[in-house]
Amino acid sequence: xxxxxxxxxxxxxxxxxxxxxxxxxxxxxxxxxxxxxxxxxxxxxxxxxxxxxxxxxxxxxxxxxxxxxxxxxxxxxxxxxxxxxxxxxxxxxxxxxxxxxxxxxxxxxxxxxxxxxxxxxxxxxxxxxxxxxxxxxxxxxxxxxxxxxxxxxxxxxxxxxxxxxxxxxxxxxxxxxxxxxxxxxxxxxxxxxxxxxxxxxxxxxxx
Amino acid sequence: xxxxxxxxxxxxxxxxxxxxxxxxxxxxxxxxxxxxxxxxxxxxxxxxxxxxxxxxxxxxxxxxxxxxxxxxxxxxxxxxxxxxxxxxxxxxxxxxxxxxxxxxxxxxxxxxxxxxxxxxxxxxxxxxxxxxxxxxxxxxxxxxxxxxxxxxxxxxxxxxxxxxxxxxxxxxxxxxxxxxxxxxxxxxxxxxxxxxxxxxxxxxxxx
Amino acid sequence: xxxxxxxxxxxxxxxxxxxxxxxxxxxxxxxxxxxxxxxxxxxxxxxxxxxxxxxxxxxxxxxxxxxxxxxxxxxxxxxxxxxxxxxxxxxxxxxxxxxxxxxxxxxxxxxxxxxxxxxxxxxxxxxxxxxxxxxxxxxxxxxxxxxxxxxxxxxxxxxxxxxxxxxxxxxxxxxxxxxxxxxxxxxxxxxxxxxxxxxxxxxxxxx
Numbered sequence: 001x002x003x004x005x006x007x008x009x010x011x012x013x014x015x016x017x018x019x020x021x022x023x024x025x026x027x028x029x030x031x032x033x034x035x036x037x038x039x040x041x042x043x044x045x046x047x048x049x050x051x052x053x054x055x056x057x058x059x060x061x062x063x064x065x066x067x068x069x070x071x072x073x074x075x076x077x078x079x080x081x082x083x084x085x086x087x088x089x090x091x092x093x094x095x096x097x098x099x100x101x102x103x104x105x106x107x108x109x110x111x112x113x114x115x116x117x118x119x120x121x122x123x124x125x126x127x128x129x130x131x132x133x134x135x136x137x138x139x140x141x142x143x144x145x146x147x148x149x150x151x152x153x154x155x156x157x158x159x160x161x162x163x164x165x166x167x168x169x170x171x172x173x174x175x176x177x178x179x180x181x182x183x184x185x186x187x188x189x190x191x192x193x194x195x196x197x198x199x200x201x202x203x204x205x206x207x
Numbered sequence: 208x209x210x211x212x213x214x215x216x217x218x219x220x221x222x223x224x225x226x227x228x229x230x231x232x233x234x235x236x237x238x239x240x241x242x243x244x245x246x247x248x249x250x251x252x253x254x255x256x257x258x259x260x261x262x263x264x265x266x267x268x269x270x271x272x273x274x275x276x277x278x279x280x281x282x283x284x285x286x287x288x289x290x291x292x293x294x295x296x297x298x299x300x301x302x303x304x305x306x307x308x309x310x311x312x313x314x315x316x317x318x319x320x321x322x323x324x325x326x327x328x329x330x331x332x333x334x335x336x337x338x339x340x341x342x343x344x345x346x347x348x349x350x351x352x353x354x355x356x357x358x359x360x361x362x363x364x365x366x367x368x369x370x371x372x373x374x375x376x377x378x379x380x381x382x383x384x385x386x387x388x389x390x391x392x393x394x395x396x397x398x399x400x401x402x403x404x405x406x407x408x409x410x411x412x413x414x
Numbered sequence: 415x416x417x418x419x420x421x422x423x424x425x426x427x428x429x430x431x432x433x434x435x436x437x438x439x440x441x442x443x444x445x446x447x448x449x450x451x452x453x454x455x456x457x458x459x460x461x462x463x464x465x466x467x468x469x470x471x472x473x474x475x476x477x478x479x480x481x482x483x484x485x486x487x488x489x490x491x492x493x494x495x496x497x498x499x500x501x502x503x504x505x506x507x508x509x510x511x512x513x514x515x516x517x518x519x520x521x522x523x524x525x526x527x528x529x530x531x532x533x534x535x536x537x538x539x540x541x542x543x544x545x546x547x548x549x550x551x552x553x554x555x556x557x558x559x560x561x562x563x564x565x566x567x568x569x570x571x572x573x574x575x576x577x578x579x580x581x582x583x584x585x586x587x588x589x590x591x592x593x594x595x596x597x598x599x600x601x602x603x604x605x606x607x608x609x610x611x612x613x614x615x616x617x618x619x620x621x
């Protein structure tokens with residue numbers, strides 16, 4: 001059962017990132033194939049880099065047919081609804097959901113490998129953020145994660161929450177659910193209220 | 208014998224992509240070393256990503272001295288002829304040839320690993336397209352594969368042809384040859400007649 | 415003891431590149447988290463790609479807690495001193511020092527794997543240059559290594575010197591020290607006197 005939930009989390013995160021990839025690609029007016037490629041890479045990029053770093057081959061998306069199918073369906077639905085007026089908000093929503101799911105997934109993978117807490121949180125953050133990072137590199141823009149509001153910071157906060165809550169021995173489903181919710185919430189609130197990290201540049205020098 | 212042909216295909220594709228890398232790098236006025244680096248990365252990038260994804264180490268170009276030598280000779284010849292009037296056409300030709308060779312190479316590697324048909328075609332497409340994708344990322348432009356005419360689509364079509372023809376048990380050389388030719392032809396015709404995938408944007412909104 | 419020196423070289427190079435990453439990221443006005451991420455990726459990027467190519471998992475920075483700590487301290491010191499008037503010069507200095515250390519480190523890793531001289535020098539150059547290359551890709555600019563003065567060329571020259579001196583059986587520490595010094599010196603002199611590789615474009619065509 002635990003395995004099923006693990007997989008469900010993975011597929012939901014995958015679909016969410018595929019959808020976010022479609023919206024980002026369409027902003028750059030890519031062609032149909034390009035949109036699917038970006039959806040695919042956004043969805044599997046983080047997990048692929050995680051698996052490559054820890055040496056788990058072949059990487060996750062090659063091991064089962066679920067990923068391509070999930071991505072294809074998610075991306076196709078997104079393409080169908082692309083005329084939505086405020087797709088910026090939809091992009092944000094799905095990106096945040098993917099962020100939450102993938103952070104927890106990466107942390108669980110690190111725990112399964114007996115990694116230290118710090119490394120587990122790093123793996124979670126990489127799983128969650130590097131798909132979007134590759135997406136932005138391919139779309140020829142500085143990755144959002146590097147200069148936008150609270151983003152990876154939400155993953156790290158969620159990771160610390162995970163290891164804090166773990167001590168009170170919640171059932172895994174509750175633990176995962178709370179952390180995912182916390183990450184999504186932090187991210188959405190950060191965007192809504194325009195939170196950002198403390199500035200490090202003199203304000204008058206900022207262009 | 209089959210092994211020799213395998214290697215010949217690999218070296219021809221490698222030289223073709225090295226040459227395409229030189230022309231792309233010279234358009235951006237890179238220095239001599241930069242031109243060779245781009246030639247090298249364009250030539251070995253797709254195969255390297257393929258080997259990393261499936262966990263085949265050390266990656267292909269580190270296993271034999273043939274690659275560096277082939278790339279060096281190919282790139283040097285290209286540098287010598289760079290004053291050709293219409294090098295855009297030469298770039299296209301060699302890029303297409305590389306595309307055909309590497310698609311078949313990737314498919315054959317997938318078959319050797321007992322991968323599913325879909326995964327084999329994905330491996331072929333990655334082998335063929337990701338060298339050019341990394342080349343474009345390094346040259347700070349949105350990868351051609353994502354927004355230009357029929358490109359990866361030609362690889363996928365060639366891959367489907369491969370598995371269709373495989374059923375009538377052609378000799379491997381003929382099978383490989385026909386698919387390579389098909390991919391190169393589709394790609395060249397697509398560029399000549401400006402084929403592209405069906406549009407997904409309202410035409411009046413397109414810049 | 416040899417192992418200790420090996421590690422010292424590694425940590426000094428890591429700190430130097432982390433510092434160079436901070437200065438590069440601050441030029442692009444990234445936020446606090448982005449600055450640390452770029453510092454981290456600049457510092458571990460080259461070694462990570464090297465380990466992935468040769469199949470050494472988990473990659474170096476995941477095996478010990480020294481790297482994150484070193485990078486954090488190096489980056490924090492750099493952040494503190496970022497108001498230095500001429501940080502361009504500081505960036506150059508630390509980038510050059512990192513270059514020297516990491517080239518020798520990569521060469522020694524290749525030797526430990528019984529690789530050929532050519533491959534060892536390639537590994538050294540990749541270890542030294544690819545952190546900066548990824549840094550530049552993430553900051554959305556054509557990597558310096560591809561179009562700026564003598565850069566990777568200094569690594570290659572240092573690598574050839576290494577294998578030349580190796581024949582006269584110097585003690586390892588002396589051998590490493592001389593090569594590191596040579597690489598740093600060549601790089602600094604190249605920048606000071608604006609050395610570059612022989613031009614390959616007609617000068618009147620150059621923008």
